[in-house]
Amino acid sequence: MKKISLILTSILLMSALAACTSNSSTTEQPATTPTTENTGTGNPAATNPEATTPTEGATSTDPASTESASAQNAKIVANKKVVASMYQDVLNGHQADKIDMYLADDYKEHDPMIATGKEAFKTYIASFIKANPDYKVNVKGMIGQNDLVAVMNYPMANPDDPGQAAVDIFRVTDGKIVEHWNTVQSVTGASSMIQNLLPSASTTADVAATDKAIVASNAQFVSNFFNSFFVEHNTDAASGVVSESLVQHNVKMKDGIEPLVNNYLAQFRANPDSTATVVNMVAEGDMVLIQSQMKKNADDAGQSVVQIFRVENNEIAEMWMLSQDVPAKTVNENGMF
CATH class of the missing domain: 3.10.450.50 (Nuclear Transport Factor 2; Chain: A,)
Incomplete structure (x- = not known):
């Protein structure tokens, strides 16, 4: 295995x-690829000669490379804008009717609690927002590469909810979200501890x-x-x-x-x-x-x-x-x- x-x-x-x-x-x-497996033998502080x-x-000094990097950055910025607008309008704006603007018709869902497909997502969000009218997602940062955008965030059902720490990963193609993965961890403890569970990054569509x-x-x-x-x-x-x-x-x-x-x-x-x-x-x-x-x-x-x-x-x-x-x-x- x-x-x-x-x-x-x-x-x-x-x-x-x-x-x-x-x-x-x-x-x-x-x-x-290590030649030996270390599951309890050897010195953890030993020098690793294979580490780079x-x-x-x-x-990047090649003009063609610079031009390509600029084009790639423009794509990442565009993808981030799609995701950021979806959070603003749909998740925080509670406008489920705007989902068509952001999700592709063949949208693929990996959240275990949501059925796959754009219409299924639309139905789920409308029902969820109705049951949780104070729902809000506090976005702590976004990073992007190629067609992926990762969003570090804290979703909260209401102001008194200790919330969850989450990372949502979206695949964006031709200006529409085509696939979504997420990892969500419930949080407890002081607010300062909760806020440290995720890194701070730019919340704008700019690329580092x-x-x-x-x-x-x-x-x-x-x-x-x-x-x-x-x-x-x-x-x-x-x-x-x-x-x-x-x-x-x-x-x-x-x-x-x-x-x-x-x-x-x-x-x-x-x-x-x-x-x-x-x-x-x-x-x-x-x-x-x-x-x-x-x-x-x-x-x-x-x-x-x-x-x-x-x-x-x-x-x-x-x-x-x-x-x-x-x-x-x-x-x-x-x-x-």
């Missing part, structure tokens, strides 16, 4: 990175000014780490890649590299057949977002897990994570992935 998961993950990661690196003047870095680092000062070469390098850097650490259970991969002073937003873990390594070392020992399969990947600016299906074993339905990594000074400096159990039954036939 683990080898199959690694193959699927590598294919998805390389596909997501291809368009990003096509506008880069840097050489694509190959994904690392983001390119410092990388720039970070050069495409650096974005591509960051994405490759994180994908290498994800493959080695989460897919192959090689906790040595954190050394030299994750900052010693890592800022951790997972409420179950403390800051620093050591708690991260120790936590997953225990998990991998307890679940040696666990797998992590990438579903979506979005990189913009200094952030790389990965949605994956994580399973303890072949019989486990698993969880939808969204991890967001911030890269700074050639290291993973900050991490966020949301998770949602995959239900035994879903309203639509598409499943969560």
Whole structure:
């Protein structure tokens, strides 16, 4: 199972990175595959010779590359505007009749509680808003890459609702939303703790000014780490890649590299057949977002897990994570992935 998961993950990661690196003047870095699996042996603080680092000062100097990057940015901006307007008009404006403006006729839904298709979504939203007239979504930020837009947000049924932390990922084609995935985690605790569950990013349709070469390098850097650490259970991969002073937003873990390594070392020992399969990947600016299906074993339905990594000074400096159990039954036939 683990080898199959690694193959699927590598294919998805390389596909997501291809368009990003096509506008880069840097050489694509190959994904690392550890020769030995670390599920409890070895020194977690040992140097990882296979780790690659983001390119410092990388720039796109080829005029054709610059033009292509500009065109790509324009597409991302347009996609973000579609998604942002849908939130404003439909989810926060409670205008279900405007759904036709934003969703494609062949809209595909992965939310386990909503049937697939534009008309089904329209029916669900109209009913939900009627039952929750004070419903509001507080958008904390958006990032986009290629045809995907990821929205970090806090939906609330009413002002007294502690709410949920959510990441919604939309695929946009020809100005219409054609597919949607989400991962939603209920939240408890102080409001300051809740607000730290997701990163802050621009809520406008602008694209971060970070050069495409650096974005591509960051994405490759994180994908290498994800493959080695989460897919192959090689906790040595954190050394030299994750900052010693890592800022951790997972409420179950403390800051620093050591708690991260120790936590997953225990998990991998307890679940040696666990797998992590990438579903979506979005990189913009200094952030790389990965949605994956994580399973303890072949019989486990698993969880939808969204991890967001911030890269700074050639290291993973900050991490966020949301998770949602995959239900035994879903309203639509598409499943969560």
